[in-house]
Amino acid sequence: MAEDIKVIxxxxxxxxxGIEVEKVQTxxxxxxxxxxxxxxxxxxxxINLRGVVIPVIDLRGRFGIEEAEHxxxxxxxxxxxxxxxxxxxxxxxxxxxDLNRDIIDTPPDVVGxxxxxxxxxxxxxxDDRLLIMLNLAEVLNKGEIVQxxxxxx
Amino acid sequence: xxxxxxxxMFIDESNDHLQSLNESMMGLEANPxxxxxxxxxxxxxxxxxxxxxxxxxxxLASLTHQMENVLDLxxxxxxxxxxxxxxxLFKSLDALESMVENITGGGDGKADVFAxxxxxxxxxxxxxxxxxGAAAEVTAAKPGNTTDAQVYLDEFQYSVLExxxxxxxxxxxxxxxxxxxxxxKAVRAYMVFDLLERSGExxxxxxxxxxIEQEKFDYGFSLYYITQKDASxxxxxxxxxxxxxxxxxxxxxxxxxxxxxxESIAATAEAPAPAPAQEAAPQASNxxxxxxxxxxxxxxxxxxxxxxxxxxxxxxxxxxxxxxxxMNLFSELxxxxxRLEQLASEVQNGDLTETVEHMGRVSGDLQNIVMKLRMVxxxxxxxxxxxxxxxxAKSLDKKVDLIITGADTELDRTVIDEIGDPLxxxxxxxxxxxxxxxxxxxxxxxxxxGTVHLRAFHSGNHVFIEIEEDGVGIxxxxxxxxxxxxxxxxxxxxxSMSDDEAYQLLFAPGFSTAEVISDVSGRGVGLDVVKAKIxxxxxxxxxxxxxxxxxxxxxxxxxxxxxxxxxxxxxxSEKYAIPLSSIVETGIVKQSQIRTIHGNKMLEFRGSHxxxxxxxxxFSIPDYDESTEEETEIVVVRKGExxxxxxxxxxxxxxEIVIKNLGKxxxxxxxxxxxxxxxxxxxxxxxxxxxxxx
Numbered sequence: 001m002a003e004d005i006k007v008i009x010x011x012x013x014x015x016x017x018g019i020e021v022e023k024v025q026t027x028x029x030x031x032x033x034x035x036x037x038x039x040x041x042x043x044x045x046x047i048n049l050r051g052v053v054i055p056v057i058d059l060r061g062r063f064g065i066e067e068a069e070h071x072x073x074x075x076x077x078x079x080x081x082x083x084x085x086x087x088x089x090x091x092x093x094x095x096x097x098d099l100n101r102d103i104i105d106t107p108p109d110v111v112g113x114x115x116x117x118x119x120x121x122x123x124x125x126x127d128d129r130l131l132i133m134l135n136l137a138e139v140l141n142k143g144e145i146v147q148x149x150x151x152x153x
Numbered sequence: 154x155x156x157x158x159x160x161x162m163f164i165d166e167s168n169d170h171l172q173s174l175n176e177s178m179m180g181l182e183a184n185p186x187x188x189x190x191x192x193x194x195x196x197x198x199x200x201x202x203x204x205x206x207x208x209x210x211x212x213l214a215s216l217t218h219q220m221e222n223v224l225d226l227x228x229x230x231x232x233x234x235x236x237x238x239x240x241x242l243f244k245s246l247d248a249l250e251s252m253v254e255n256i257t258g259g260g261d262g263k264a265d266v267f268a269x270x271x272x273x274x275x276x277x278x279x280x281x282x283x284x285x286g287a288a289a290e291v292t293a294a295k296p297g298n299t300t301d302a303q304v305y306l307d308e309f310q311y312s313v314l315e316x317x318x319x320x321x322x323x324x325x326x327x328x329x330x331x332x333x334x335x336x337x338k339a340v341r342a343y344m345v346f347d348l349l350e351r352s353g354e355x356x357x358x359x360x361x362x363x364x365i366e367q368e369k370f371d372y373g374f375s376l377y378y379i380t381q382k383d384a385s386x387x388x389x390x391x392x393x394x395x396x397x398x399x400x401x402x403x404x405x406x407x408x409x410x411x412x413x414x415x416e417s418i419a420a421t422a423e424a425p426a427p428a429p430a431q432e433a434a435p436q437a438s439n440x441x442x443x444x445x446x447x448x449x450x451x452x453x454x455x456x457x458x459x460x461x462x463x464x465x466x467x468x469x470x471x472x473x474x475x476x477x478x479x480m481n482l483f484s485e486l487x488x489x490x491x492r493l494e495q496l497a498s499e500v501q502n503g504d505l506t507e508t509v510e511h512m513g514r515v516s517g518d519l520q521n522i523v524m525k526l527r528m529v530x531x532x533x534x535x536x537x538x539x540x541x542x543x544x545x546a547k548s549l550d551k552k553v554d555l556i557i558t559g560a561d562t563e564l565d566r567t568v569i570d571e572i573g574d575p576l577x578x579x580x581x582x583x584x585x586x587x588x589x590x591x592x593x594x595x596x597x598x599x600x601x602x603g604t605v606h607l608r609a610f611h612s613g614n615h616v617f618i619e620i621e622e623d624g625v626g627i628x629x630x631x632x633x634x635x636x637x638x639x640x641x642x643x644x645x646x647x648x649s650m651s652d653d654e655a656y657q658l659l660f661a662p663g664f665s666t667a668e669v670i671s672d673v674s675g676r677g678v679g680l681d682v683v684k685a686k687i688x689x690x691x692x693x694x695x696x697x698x699x700x701x702x703x704x705x706x707x708x709x710x711x712x713x714x715x716x717x718x719x720x721x722x723x724x725x726s727e728k729y730a731i732p733l734s735s736i737v738e739t740g741i742v743k744q745s746q747i748r749t750i751h752g753n754k755m756l757e758f759r760g761s762h763x764x765x766x767x768x769x770x771x772f773s774i775p776d777y778d779e780s781t782e783e784e785t786e787i788v789v790v791r792k793g794e795x796x797x798x799x800x801x802x803x804x805x806x807x808x809e810i811v812i813k814n815l816g817k818x819x820x821x822x823x824x825x826x827x828x829x830x831x832x833x834x835x836x837x838x839x840x841x842x843x844x845x846x847x
Contacts (some may be wrong), residue, residue, distance in 0.1 A: 022410065025308055032835055034727070034828070034837065035727065036815070036838065037825070038772070038822055038823045038824060038825070039415055039772075043819070046819075046828055046835065048484050050481060050482065051481025051483075051485050052813070052816075053814070053816060053830070055818045057577070057817060083817060084651045084816070084818045085816055085818070086816070142818075146763065
């Protein structure tokens with residue numbers, strides 16, 4: 001019997017994603033971002049989070065989804081993975097749910113156009129809700145991006 | 154339970170105890186009769202042992218235990234402190250230090266301390282060799298006078314020797330001195346043993362074979378040897394080996410053996426009784442020229458050295474990360490304060506304005522305190538120097554007084570962490586090359602003992618650390634001459650150089666390895682590294698020297714690394730900070746003054762052409778491009794001798810900024826060295842001018 005985990009649920013477009021709550025430091029409303037030149041286009045810049053400078057990533061850009069205008073619902077989720085503090089810009093984030101690890105399935109090859117390596121698994125919650133669990137370490141892995149850009153270039 | 158929590162406490166406290174042990178030992182060395190210091194040392198060692206045992210660091214605990222045994226005899230007046238005991242105890246401290254270091258680095262604190270433990274045990278047993286090489290000479294000078302021998306036999310060895318004599322073998326007492334310039338003395342010693350083993354048997358040697366193999370002996374050793382050959386024959390055989398200075402082989406008969414045996418057994422039995430060798434030791438220590446004394450002129454910082462328990466510390470340890478969090482929270486508060494002040498001036502309410510003003514004053518005071526929390530007295534770096542100078546002087550056969558002033562001067566923790574190595578270098582330089590040998594000093598009419606002053610003091614926004622000695626000084630002409638010889642400068646340049654410029658040559662990289670310089674004044678070994686390190690801290694180092702009288706290295710350091718003065722500039726909607734330390738000047742140029750050379754934009758600046766770098770292009774700034782403007786503001790920045798002009802839109806002004814890094818996810822961004830938070834809460838990036846100068 002696997003234990004329950006708490007998961008922060010957020011949205012990108014119509015998809016719902018989940019991040020384990022202990023990896024999330026805080027969720028902030030959109031705030032002024034200082035652009036950092038000479039970095040990847042999906043790195044929107046840095047913010048001042050209570051005196052700490054934190055880089056902010058547009059998750060849509062990171063996953064190669066078309067970027068969207070920021071709205072009242074737009075949130076910055078500050079995560080802390082491997083002692084790296086990073087903010088994710090997401091369309092909205094307003095739910096915390098309990099999830100049993102048993103119902104997380106291994107990810108299918110491709111879900112919603114996102115490379116499977118970014119995913120930890122997919123959980124079916126309710127009748128027609130699919131929750132995509134993110135593999136944060138991979139999302140923040142820059143080595144892989146270099147390779148990607150190299151291929152594109 | 155989280156052992157790590159205790160571990161860091163253990164490491165901190167062990168380091169404290171080791172430091173106080175080192176200091177007390179130095180004090181005791183200057184004042185060997187003062188048993189109250191021994192008490193202090195004993196207590197520290199005892200605490201350390203207990204801590205180590207609790208944490209499961211057995212090697213550490215057992216070494217301190219052996220030290221305690223020695224100290225216990227001393228404090229109960231059963232053993233007199235002398236050079237060999239000091240050396241062994243200092244060696245033990247070094248071993249303890251490296252063990253704690255190992256633990257700090259995540260190791261298990263295990264170390265091979267067998268030799269030291271053996272030496273400590275030997276001291277407790279009363280087996281004390283007279284001061285090393287000197288002893289060998291003494292015995293060598295009086296061959297046959299075997300009562301002086303320091304090799305004590307136990308009963309078993311004694312009976313072996315006695316029996317051999319009865320069976321008609323020769324028993325020899327052999328004393329070997331290896332030449333002082335011998336490079337691999339352990340190998341020579343091995344060859345002697347090898348030779349002897351071929352025609353007989355070595356029963357007992359001092360130092361032990363193990364110590365000899367590890368080069369843990371001075372240039373002589375003694376042994377008991379059973380053979381069929383004559384003493385003179387053995388003597389000749391050993392002398393045939395190269396690099397052997399002197400050999401004395403004395404044949405023992407029943408009578409002399411019994412005499413020595415009785416002495417040995419007596420000495421072993423009542424260990425603390427002063428053996429003959431011990432009486433010789435104080436003389437040896439008097440003869441030894443190295444006698445560094447540590448003095449502390451600053452009354453406040455002077456620790457109570459003579460007796461009594463140290464006053465209980467009124468400080469607590471705080472993790473530096475917590476201080477960082479405090480700093481961050483505080484800068485939040487500052488931003489809100491600025492916002493409140495704005496609102497208050499809009500609202501025009503007297504009470505509100507008054508409250509906000511009061512809050513401004515309080516937060517100003519708070520800011521001072523928060524900044525001060527990161528400040529550490531420079532003493533934490535200085536405290537290891539007395540011991541270092543002692544060892545250095547001893548190994549160089551010089552007499553050196555180290556006088557420390559201003560050890561309570563405070564510097565930011567980050568600077569403190571970095572400044573140790575350059576200071577070590579400069580101090581070594583001062584003792585090694587600055588202070589002359591005793592003979593030279595006497596010849597120059599100076600006191601035998603050289604003085605090295607280590608001073609720290611505040612001045613304005615800087616801290617100065619000075620290292621001044623009364624040694625040989627630097628002769629600018631000789632520096633220039635060798636610089637010309639090395640091809641570093643031309644003869645014409647040399648002719649026009651001032652003394653100060655000549656001294657600066659010592660910091661040039663090319664000079665670092667030049668023997669020429671070492672011959673002249675001994676300066677220049679790695680000074681370029683010292684200079685580079687200090688520059689990287691935003692500091693500066695200068696030399697003043699009076700030839701024949703001494704040299705002063707003056708190191709200027711910023712109070713803190715986390716706050717710098719910077720020029721804020723605007724490019725379109727974006728703001729950037731440029732460190733003031735690398736800005737040469739600012740100005741305005743007309744489009745017509747910009748030339749294109751080989752496709753690169755260049756600008757005439759003080760008679761030469763320097764590149765003009767478009768920040769807006771490099772940083773792809775969305776809403777500004779200087780090429781559309783008739784006049785462009787430029788900031789000329791410098792890296793070493795090279796200059797570059799950066800084109801910007803507006804100067805906002807000069808500001809003190811708190812440097813923050815961009816976080817682990819963005820460790821390196823080209824052209825950006827960090828970020829800072831402006832008064833309005835916005836983040837501004839700090840430009841790294843070095844990135845634009847290739």
